[in-house]
Amino acid sequence: MDKVMLRCFVSRCLLTNPVAGQTRKMSRGSLAGSQSSLAGKVAIVTASTDGIGLAAAQALGQRGAHVVVSSRRQSNVDKAVALLQSEKIQVTGTTCNVGKSEDRERLVNMTVEHCGGIDILVSNAAVNPFFGNIMDSTAAVWDKILDVNVKAAFLMTQLVVPHMEKRGGGSVVFVSSVAGYQPMQALGPYSVSKTALLGLTRALAPELAQSHIRVNCVAPGVIKTRFSQALWQDEDIVDEFKKQLSIKRVGEPEEIGGVIAFLCSKDASYITGETITVTGGMSCRL
Numbered sequence: 001m002d003k004v005m006l007r008c009f010v011s012r013c014l015l016t017n018p019v020a021g022q023t024r025k026m027s028r029g030s031l032a033g034s035q036s037s038l039a040g041k042v043a044i045v046t047a048s049t050d051g052i053g054l055a056a057a058q059a060l061g062q063r064g065a066h067v068v069v070s071s072r073r074q075s076n077v078d079k080a081v082a083l084l085q086s087e088k089i090q091v092t093g094t095t096c097n098v099g100k101s102e103d104r105e106r107l108v109n110m111t112v113e114h115c116g117g118i119d120i121l122v123s124n125a126a127v128n129p130f131f132g133n134i135m136d137s138t139a140a141v142w143d144k145i146l147d148v149n150v151k152a153a154f155l156m157t158q159l160v161v162p163h164m165e166k167r168g169g170g171s172v173v174f175v176s177s178v179a180g181y182q183p184m185q186a187l188g189p190y191s192v193s194k195t196a197l198l199g200l201t202r203a204l205a206p207e208l209a210q211s212h213i214r215v216n217c218v219a220p221g222v223i224k225t226r227f228s229q230a231l232w233q234d235e236d237i238v239d240e241f242k243k244q245l246s247i248k249r250v251g252e253p254e255e256i257g258g259v260i261a262f263l264c265s266k267d268a269s270y271i272t273g274e275t276i277t278v279t280g281g282m283s284c285r286l
């Protein structure tokens, strides 16, 4: 490649990919402990009183972040706050239905008032009100699924970005699913919403890199939570799943929480626009 062509190639990359054009200097700390520390960081995790959201809050808190947990019911919030406090994690809790704009705004404003800012958003809340043939799904089903699983993830990001910019950067993690790669039978609209999050991750990452905000995604396989109990409680279904797995068991929420915390840490400082599949070795291709 001659010099003119090389210059064209490089400037095209920089124009189309602001991440590549980023010239921010990174400090070079030791590779151990300190890089994964989240001391001094403030993290919002949506739907974090149970399952993967709670495990993410624990993983972030264990690394020193102040976590703000939320879900729709006050009693669940109280339980999660008590649990995390008993684990010596710095925590604040509030109710939040991510499908409601006033709730999203209250969550963000409360976090800034109580904790002084926002560094991390884990968008974890999801619904699936429909099982069946995708051709039988209604407009109301699509509205609900897309509102909570996709639109709220974006709208939460839009709300936290100005606060992350004030702190000089931040990290956003969306929780997608293996179903986002290969639609699950009877879960068509839900699967499509999870594919949308893969696209949202890639659409936001270059734009937000200019503000030193990284945007990534995790796509869990079958994880043992309430959400998926219809799958893992049925031995026949589990046996069928195991055929597709290298690690022949269902995953645990902690195995997703740790990956989310990694993505929010300095260990992942050069990762943005990516989705990490955490599936026990299920093949994931779009």
Ligand SMILES: NC(=O)c1ccc[n+]([C@@H]2O[C@H](COP(=O)([O-])OP(=O)(O)OC[C@H]3O[C@@H](n4cnc5c(N)ncnc54)[C@H](O)[C@@H]3O)[C@@H](O)[C@H]2O)c1
Residues within 6 Å of the ligand: 046, 047, 048, 049, 050, 051, 052, 053, 071, 072, 096, 097, 098, 099, 124, 125, 126, 127, 148, 175, 176, 177, 178, 219, 220, 221, 222, 223, 224, 225, 226, 227, 228
């Ligand atoms: N468990 C799995 O096998 C699995 C696999 C792939 C992806 N996921 C994803 O992981 C995430 C967490 O699911 P989980 O398995 O921990 O189950 P979960 O049931 O513990 O978590 C889902 C949570 O979202 C909450 N939620 C639903 N609508 C909400 C709303 N409008 N506002 C606030 N919260 C709301 C629910 O109350 C629930 O607590 C979801 O995004 C799910 O799609 C789970």
